[in-house]
Amino acid sequence: ETGVTQTPRHLVMGMTNKKSLKCEQHLGHNAMYWYKQSAKKPLELMFVYNFKEQTENNSVPSRFSPECPNSSHLFLHLHTLQPEDSALYLCASRRQVDQPQHFGDGTRLSIL
Amino acid sequence: GENVEQHPSTLSVQEGDSAVIKCTYSDSASNYFPWYKQELGKRPQLIIDIRSNVGEKKDQRIAVTLNKTAKHFSLHITETQPEDSAVYFCAATKNSGGSNYKLTFGKGTLLTVNP
Numbered sequence: 001e002t003g004v005t006q007t008p009r010h011l012v013m014g015m016t017n018k019k020s021l022k023c024e025q026h027l028g029h030n031a032m033y034w035y036k037q038s039a040k041k042p043l044e045l046m047f048v049y050n051f052k053e054q055t056e057n058n059s060v061p062s063r064f065s066p067e068c069p070n071s072s073h074l075f076l077h078l079h080t081l082q083p084e085d086s087a088l089y090l091c092a093s094r095r096q097v098d099q100p101q102h103f104g105d106g107t108r109l110s111i112l
Numbered sequence: 113g114e115n116v117e118q119h120p121s122t123l124s125v126q127e128g129d130s131a132v133i134k135c136t137y138s139d140s141a142s143n144y145f146p147w148y149k150q151e152l153g154k155r156p157q158l159i160i161d162i163r164s165n166v167g168e169k170k171d172q173r174i175a176v177t178l179n180k181t182a183k184h185f186s187l188h189i190t191e192t193q194p195e196d197s198a199v200y201f202c203a204a205t206k207n208s209g210g211s212n213y214k215l216t217f218g219k220g221t222l223l224t225v226n227p
Binding site: 002030031033041042043045048050055056090094098100101102103104105106 | 143144146148154155156157158161163201205213214215217218219220
């Protein structure tokens with residue numbers, strides 16, 4: 001049990017669909033993150049939320065829209081995605097800066 | 113911003129041998145350095161971390177060393193076993209400035225332990 005739960009675990013969608021990824025943590029952490037991990041590529045940081053405020057947007061296309069309603073929940077809203085967006089999307093959380101990030105199991109996203 | 117370089121990108125060793133993965137960082141203010149292991153199809157998991165006030169930390173077969181002057185840190189795995197086969201990521205961060213919640217990752221090292 002990681003303490004960080006992501007749903008769904010797998011998602012297949014067409015390029016015109018709209019879907020959302022959900023991340024939930026009950027570890028009392030203050031920061032939450034979205035990462036993209038493609039085959040044979042490093043972890044790509046997408047967004048950082050610190051106490052519900054977005055502190056980082058790593059030049060992510062607008063077809064990805066994050067939402068952080070509270071410090072325990074993080075969403076990634078998807079619309080009109082492209083085939084190259086197929087990847088593993090990982091959520092992570094952290095209590096404070098010199099503490100490790102805890103990752104969820106990820107959502108495997110496939111764009112048709 | 114911080115830049116973390118990780119080498120090698122792939123590493124193959126025989127079971128029982130030692131494995132060493134090296135990372136360098138650019139920001140001298142970085143003061144926290146975790147290492148993550150990611151098995152195929154699974155999430156990254158923290159295996160060991162080190163803070164800038166120590167030079168070495170050990171946990172059973174795994175050790176991490178930090179050289180602040182040279183700005184590099186290394187992961188050492190002794191007596192490797194097939195279950196050590198995975199991708200290993202190093203990372204660095206600092207607790208000051210606007211990016212104090214951002215962890216910068218290296219590109220990963222695929223370690224293969226041959227039985």
